[in-house]
Amino acid sequence: xxxxxxxxxxxxxxxxxxxxxxxxxxxxxxxxxxxxxxxxxxxxxxxxxxxxxxxxxxxxxxxxxxxxxxxxxxxxxxxxxxxxxxxxxxxxxxxxxxxxxxxxxxxxxxxxxxxxxxxxxxxxxxxxxxxxxxxxxxxxxxxxxxxxxxxxxxxxxxxxxxxxxxxxxxxxxxxxxxxxxxxxxxxxxxxxxxxxxxxxxxxxxxxxxxxxxxxxxxxxxxxxxxxxxxxxxxxxxxxxxxxxxxxxxxxxxxxxxxxxxxxxxxxxxxxxxxxxxxxxxxxxxxxxxxxxxxxxxxxxxxxxxxxxxxxxx
Amino acid sequence: xxxxxxxxxxxxxxxxxxxxxxxxxxxxxxxxxxxxxxxxxxxxxxxxxxxxxxxxxxxxxxxxxxxxxxxxxxxxxxxxxxxxxxxxxxxxxxxxxxxxxxxxxxxxxxxxxxxxxxxxxxxxxxxxxxxxxxxxxxxxxxxxxxxxxxxxxxxxxxxxxxxxxxxxxxxxxxxxxxxxxxxxxxxxxxxxxxxxxxxxxxxxxxxxxxxxxxxxxxxxxxxxxxxxxxxxxxxxxxxxxxxxxxxxxxxxxxxxxxxxxxxxxxxxxxxxxxxxxx
Numbered sequence: 001x002x003x004x005x006x007x008x009x010x011x012x013x014x015x016x017x018x019x020x021x022x023x024x025x026x027x028x029x030x031x032x033x034x035x036x037x038x039x040x041x042x043x044x045x046x047x048x049x050x051x052x053x054x055x056x057x058x059x060x061x062x063x064x065x066x067x068x069x070x071x072x073x074x075x076x077x078x079x080x081x082x083x084x085x086x087x088x089x090x091x092x093x094x095x096x097x098x099x100x101x102x103x104x105x106x107x108x109x110x111x112x113x114x115x116x117x118x119x120x121x122x123x124x125x126x127x128x129x130x131x132x133x134x135x136x137x138x139x140x141x142x143x144x145x146x147x148x149x150x151x152x153x154x155x156x157x158x159x160x161x162x163x164x165x166x167x168x169x170x171x172x173x174x175x176x177x178x179x180x181x182x183x184x185x186x187x188x189x190x191x192x193x194x195x196x197x198x199x200x201x202x203x204x205x206x207x208x209x210x211x212x213x214x215x216x217x218x219x220x221x222x223x224x225x226x227x228x229x230x231x232x233x234x235x236x237x238x239x240x241x242x243x244x245x246x247x248x249x250x251x252x253x254x255x256x257x258x259x260x261x262x263x264x265x266x267x268x269x270x271x272x273x274x275x276x277x278x279x280x281x282x283x284x285x286x287x288x289x290x291x292x293x294x295x296x297x298x299x300x301x302x303x304x305x306x307x308x309x310x311x312x313x
Numbered sequence: 314x315x316x317x318x319x320x321x322x323x324x325x326x327x328x329x330x331x332x333x334x335x336x337x338x339x340x341x342x343x344x345x346x347x348x349x350x351x352x353x354x355x356x357x358x359x360x361x362x363x364x365x366x367x368x369x370x371x372x373x374x375x376x377x378x379x380x381x382x383x384x385x386x387x388x389x390x391x392x393x394x395x396x397x398x399x400x401x402x403x404x405x406x407x408x409x410x411x412x413x414x415x416x417x418x419x420x421x422x423x424x425x426x427x428x429x430x431x432x433x434x435x436x437x438x439x440x441x442x443x444x445x446x447x448x449x450x451x452x453x454x455x456x457x458x459x460x461x462x463x464x465x466x467x468x469x470x471x472x473x474x475x476x477x478x479x480x481x482x483x484x485x486x487x488x489x490x491x492x493x494x495x496x497x498x499x500x501x502x503x504x505x506x507x508x509x510x511x512x513x514x515x516x517x518x519x520x521x522x523x524x525x526x527x528x529x530x531x532x533x534x535x536x537x538x539x540x541x542x543x544x545x546x547x548x549x550x551x552x553x554x555x556x557x558x559x560x561x562x563x564x565x566x567x568x569x570x571x572x573x574x575x576x577x578x579x580x581x582x583x584x585x586x587x588x589x590x591x
Contacts, residue, residue: 027452051448051483059441059475066445069423069431070380070453090472093435094442098423 001207003170006143009107012164013038015150016075020046026154029064029076031057036166037077037107057082061090061102068100073154076102080109080163081122088128095159096132103153104129107164110250111278111295112200112288114166123278127255129161130228136160136181137228139249139257141202142169145225148179156181163199165250167288170203172223184231186238190220193306194238194245198224198257201248201276201297208302217310230260232268239271244309246274248302250292253277272312274305317535321364325531328398329359330587333560335394335407337583340574343411346419349570351391353495353528353555354462358388360534361460362395370400373427379457380446382431384439385464385493386420387572393417393426401428437470439463440490444476447485447548458542461490466498468509474519480548481520488548489541493528495557499571516550528553561586 019026020042032055034040043050053060057078064074077083083106084091095102106125113121129137136156140146146164153160178185187202188209195205202223209219222238224231239245245265247258258275265271278295292298332355340346362368366379383392390410397404402416409415416426420434431442443461450457467473480488492512500506509515516523522544526533534553541549557571558564561583564575575583 027449048452053479054475054482056472056475056478058438058472059444059479062438062441062472062476063445063448063479065431066382066442066447067449068445069442070446070449072449072452089435090438090441093432094438098432 001210003203005168006171007168008140008143008146008164009036009038011143011147012105012150013041015147016042017045019151019154020049023073023154025071025073027051027067027072027074029053029060029074031055031060031078031082033078036079039075039077058087058090061087062094064102065094065098065100068095068102069098072101074102075105077105077107079120080106080125081120084125084128084161085122092132096134099134099158101158103160103162105150105162105164108166109163110165110199111283111291112165112167112250114288114291115285117285118282121283123252123283125163126227126251126257130255130260134158135228138181138226139163139198140225141199141223142172144171144173144175144177145179149225152179152181165200169200172203172206182226182229182231184222184224184226184234186220186234187223188221190218190242192218192242192244193310194220194222194242195248195302195306196222196224196235196238196245196257196261197248198227199250201250204297204299204302205248207299208306211299211303212306217306219306224257224261227257227260230264232264235261235264236269239265239269243313244272246276246302246305246309248276250297251277252280254280272309274309276301276305314536315539317532322531325359325363328363329356330560331398332359332391332394334584334587336390337561337575337580337587339390339394339407339410341577341580342408344574345411346390346574347387347572348390348574349497349557349564349567350385350464350493350495351388352559352561352564353557354385354388354493355391355559356529356531357462357491357493357534357553358391358395360531360538362399364535365538366460367457368399370428373401377455377457380430380443380459382439382443382446382459382461383421383433384461385436385467386433388462389419389421392421396426396428399428402426436464436467437472440473440476440480443488443490444480444485447488448483450487459488461488463490463492465492465494465496465503465509468492468512469507477516477519477521484546485548486545489538489551490548491551491553493555494552495555497557497566497568497571501568513552516552520547522547522549523552524549525552525554528555529559
């Protein structure tokens, strides 16, 4: 498919600036990566409301909690592994447990971080955030949805996590595409199998669906950007309609989107399912797209999984 | 410096003694908890709640209140007793500490109990939170202050020193923090487990205004708070030299009472010493 590409991070920065213009209670924190996370865009417009905490993510999360306890809506950013793994206990104790209004918006998630290698990549962040009570988790599928998520977080009470990538993502939504925390979007209808993706794997799901159609397998595609709360009604409907599910994410298959969907289905609508994602492995250095191919985060892998699930139905 | 009248000091000492009696009864009734570190913090907590801080138990969320973060969350019994004695909730409720369905969790929980500003317990985090509150106050051009009590064992946490840097960097002169320097942590003396000295020099080197006091001397505590208020451009760290288990002879400096409540007999003896066995 011929995709247009756009930057999630750029849209994050743009949304922050708009929030800054609209409301006085927004503050933004970063840990020495403001140029990369694009919180620097906000800092330029609203220097008084921006706080660089240095390379000290644990302290940044505690400081964010203090701001939030004082009535501020706090956006705290870093690379995904540092914003979640480095300071998980701080997020748990000082943000999630007291249910404070801190929006952790992390960039450079997954393996498409590229050359930096496994130290800077993460396939664990969604798992880490999803397991925290009170936490909302959103993985936007593209730049436009990142913009909408950033804005929506400001009015969504309590702690939130948003996951962004480093590379530009294929554009699959536009300004009119509906977005609501807790709701997935049915992007394409079909009868034989449902492909449920998040982040940049949604575009791969769409590619896979198109290829499957040529082989007379009718696949529907759901963009499940809201991982928590999960759109259970939409999953149930899809399972009942198509009788088979494939999930796809640029995240460890352990405890990510695939597990969220599987757990729900196992308890409510047992349905043949296969997860496409990082196979419980760390990444490595390389170009983002090369890594996606090497680690099986491709439309071909989704097609393979779909074939297997269709047989098991 | 303010010369506090003798009767003001005496009243604060009486209140502190009352808090100590509550701590003994509460931990005894709970069958667990941390009496040692509660008793070492009691005089500071009493000075803050009954004299230093502006706060309203009738309006716990009053915008201009001074904020208090108990970074050493295990001193919750003393904190809860001070909140109850300030009128935030009925004194009777203190006996529910650590029990099922109680608002008095083993460590403070922000959304359960009125007056609790922040959930704490996992050590090393409270000072960062206090900093965030201080930054928010400055952003809003508010003049209220943020008070924070850390344990000395907490000084071993890296996050404390991250917070030390941030507090000095942003010149948070609206922060008054205390180290309850009782010299003991669970496994033994701090200097034997993981040395934190020279503590005052460390805080000075990190850019803080440092005051060292006897943490059981009300006049010194009040005086330190006044000096902190007058300091511009840097946050204040009060290193309060204290005695773990202070006020109960057989609990003083006794490592065993860090995380163990007194038994029935010890409890009676303690209350008798504190004059609270009515």
